[in-house]
Amino acid sequence: MKKLFRFTQNNSGGYYIGPHRYYVWAETAAEATARLVSKSWYDPYYCECCGERWWSPVEIDHPHEELPNIEVIDDYCMH
Numbered sequence: 001m002k003k004l005f006r007f008t009q010n011n012s013g014g015y016y017i018g019p020h021r022y023y024v025w026a027e028t029a030a031e032a033t034a035r036l037v038s039k040s041w042y043d044p045y046y047c048e049c050c051g052e053r054w055w056s057p058v059e060i061d062h063p064h065e066e067l068p069n070i071e072v073i074d075d076y077c078m079h
């Protein structure tokens, strides 16, 4: 059973690259992270003062409340 994971981008260096939030259906957090890393806009930038560009994935307990009007099939970028 796949779970919905949400990644939130940190504005490391004072800017964003790609979507602010990224949602993906995956079996595990590791699989979700692999999907994130595979995206063309993924950037592993790390800033000493701002930290990692992407926060660790958060598993969404109630996906249909999180995304009430969006049909999530596989992965979805929410800007």
Ligand SMILES: [Zn+2]
Binding pocket: 012, 013, 014, 047, 048, 049, 050, 051
């Ligand atoms: Zn910084």
